[in-house]
Amino acid sequence: MSWTENLDHFRPDFFRKGLPLNDDFTVLWAPLDKGWRIRYDGENKGVQERWYKSEQHFAGGRGKDIIIPNAPQTQASGLTPQERASVPNVVWYAGHFAYPPDAFTLGCAFIKFGAVDYEATVWLDGQQVGHHRGGHTPFEVDATSFVKKNHKVFIAVQVKDKVTDLTQPRGKQYWKPQSESIFYTPTTGLWQPVWFEWLPTKSRIINAVLTPDIDRGTLTVDAEFADLEQLQSPALQVSCRLGSFPIGRTQRLIPSSSDRSTITLSLALPGSSPPDELIESLNKPGSTILPTQITGDAWNDGVALWSPEHPFLYDVQLELLDLGENARHAQLDSIMTYTGMRKISFEDGQFKLNNRPYFQRLVLDQGYWPQSGMTPPDDKAFIRDITKMKELGFNGCRKHQKVEDPRFLFCADHLGFLVWGEMANAYEFSTSYMERFTQEWTEVIKRDINHPCIVAWVPVNESWAYTALPTSARQRDFLRAIYYLTKSLDPTRPCVDNDGWEHVISDLLTIHDYAPGEELRITAASKEKLLDRKAGKEVLLEGSGKEYTAGQPIILSEFGGVAIDLGRTHGAAGGTESWGYHTARSDIEFLSRLKSLVDAVIDGGIVQGFCYTQLADVEQEANGLLTADRQFKIDPVKIKEIIGRRSRFDP
Structure with a gap:
């Protein structure tokens, strides 16, 4: 089966396999994307009037049909232009779901939400x-006591999304009536999938963190469970395969007083090269994970390494077992996931992938579509985007001011594409902001920590919300705290505290510079000039190790921004003029400007990687290499020749 078929599941990176009940494998989930209604609640009276009690509050002219998961501001929602333009701070959704009549006796059931912006x-x-706050992270509610055969459960969701609340993490969602500059149409409500999931027992696997170690050739699995009290002898079993080749299996009893278990599994195979049967397994027709010859950068000490050039992935199955003599079901839960054996490190001023210097050629990816906003138009949209980014010569992207749908990361893992994971920022610093940000950022890292494609965490961009960072010890302390929180949750990846400038503590020294090529050439050739003020702000703040340390790789994490053919208008942006950092009036002029920029960075010999602004046009922002509907503006072969120029840091 091709990995793309797993995109049918909304969490293809971590999903339940059907359990062997009654000599058959039983489906354990179903999408809830049909039959939804929406009702606006500008006066915030829905709770008082108990709209949650009956679908009659959404019938007829009281509500409207809506196509989820599309925000009501988008054309894909099916709402009228007037309805899309008048979304209030409070909206309600209503729908139904039912348990399959031929399914097994229920143990537990959950409704899962991919993301709801902002408070549900x-x-x-x-x-x-249930209740959840945070517009980019998942949550679930327990539906067990409501699910009965031949009964349709009524579900109501109230969403609060105050567009003008600048302490609310929002990313590029604008707080003014009309989009402008680098800010776009807001997103309210259900913008990622909703689905129904059930199990025959309450005992289950809740989560697992997979930590690869290429130096030791091991994979450590730290799993978390629920409702183990009724089991006689619970155990965790971890199995790994590479292609169809079995690598290993380990089983461990779970202590009776614990809801966690940790297993370390050796993945290293003996010998300096892969066994013939493994090579045969990986090189069978239709396989997409292997080179024709397995080389040193793909195979090391018995381990297949993950990289953009060779995205080897080990399939991992986690099983919750009950090994007691009188156990009714030996296998109680089964999770299918995967891992990539790769290592991110930085030393001697170099960014390294799998212990080798690696030059990052990233592109800024906003993740917006003209008809559907932050929601992809279909399941394969992420594959198309990543494929086009690679065609342009990029080996990764910085997912900008958006915590992307996990299916994007799933595709990046399989296609071999680096990703910087970034939080959607707020624009005003306060106690409320700190509480909101800490909660949601923690949930982001926990959701995405297992993806090998993610090679850096970026909690804050360009001091957004931190307007007094140079003078406010409180703001600097909180930024430092977020850095250490990130490193505590995930010590395996670098953390960029404040991307662009005003660094307090950071593993990578990242800089934003939109100067034209001739100016950038002077800057990129000198560490002193790279550390000069950018956009009127210090790159390093006092008290943060003002002196540059040789261990920090320098990354030009935003540059370029050249718009082609300015002067167009975009209806989605309210008819505002197109915008860009610079202007190119022809294809020839654009290619000349792009070459000047990239050559300046590479010829300087100091910068370890770059991130070009940007992949695609978004509403009025027209500095994309692609149009908003993902068409190449210029021959990608010509762009790849420029972007792909070798640097001295390439192996």
């Missing part, structure tokens, strides 16, 4: 069952 409260059959 959920009712089932009139009873409140």
Whole structure:
């Protein structure tokens, strides 16, 4: 089966395999994307009037049909232009779901939400069952007591999204009535999938963190469980395969007093080269994960390494077992996931992938589409985007001011594409902001920590919300705290505290510079000039190790921004003029400007990688290499010749 078929599941990176019940494998989930209604609540009276009690509050002219998961501001939602332009701070969704009549006796059931922007409260059959704050991270509600055969459960979701609240993490969602400059149409409500998941027992695997170690050739799995008290002898079993070749299997009893278990599994095979049967397994027709010859950068000490050039992935199955003599089900839960054996390190001023210097050629990816906003138009949109980025010569992207749908990361893992994981920022610093940001950023890291494609974390961009960072010890302390929180949750990746400038503590020294090529050439050839003020701001703040340390690789994490053919208008942006950092009036002029910029960076011999602004046009921002609907503006072969020029840091 091709990995692309798993995109049908909304968490293809971590999903439940059907359990062997009644000599058959039973499906354990179903999408909830049909039959939804939306009702605006500008007066915030829905709770008082108990809209959550009955679908009658959404019937007829009281509500409208909506196509989820598309925000009501988008054309893909199916709402009228007037309805899209008048979304209030409070909206309600209503729908139904039912348990499959031929399914097994239920143990537990959950409704899972990929992301709801911004604050959601959920009712089932009139009873409140859950609440979540944070517009980019998933949550679930327990539906077990409501699910019965031949019964349709009524679900109501109230969403609060105050567009003008600048302490609310929002990314590029604008707080003014009309989009302009680098800011876009807001997103409210259900913008990632909703689905129904069930199990025959309450005992289950909740989460697992997979930590690869290429130096030791091991994979450590730290799994978390729920409701183990009823089991006689619970155990965790971890199995790994590479292609169809079995690598190893380990089983461990779970202590009776614990809800966690940790297993370290050796993945290293003996010998200096892969066994013949493994090579045969990986090179069978239709395989997409292997080179024709397995070389040193793909195979090291018995381990297949993950990289953009060779995206080897080990399939991992996690099983919760009950080994007691009288156990009704030996296998209680089964999760299918995967890992990439790769290592990110930085030393001697160099960024390294798998212990080798690696030059990052990134592109800024905003993740917006003209008809559907932050929601992809279909399941294969992420594959098309990554494929086109690679055609342009990039080996990765900085996912900018958006925590992307996990299916994008799944595709990047399989296609071999680096990703910088970035938080959507707020624009005003306060106690409320700190609480909101800490909660959501923690959830982001926990959700995405297992993806090998992610090679850096970026909690803050360009001091957004930190307007007094040079003079406010409080703001600097919180930024430092976020850095250490990130490193505590994930010590395996670098953290960029504040991308662009005003660094307090950072593993990578990242700089934003939109100067034209001739000016950038002077800057990129000198460490002193690279560390000069950018956009009127210090690159390093006092008290943060003002002197540059040789261990920090320098990355030009934003540059370029050349718009082609300015002067067009975009209806989605309210008819505003197109915008860009610079202007090129022809294809020839654009290619000349792009070459001047890239050559300046590479000829300087100091910068370890770059991130070009940007992949695609978004509303009025027209400095994309692609149009908003993902068409190449210029021959990608010509762009790849420029972007792909070798640097002295390439192996």
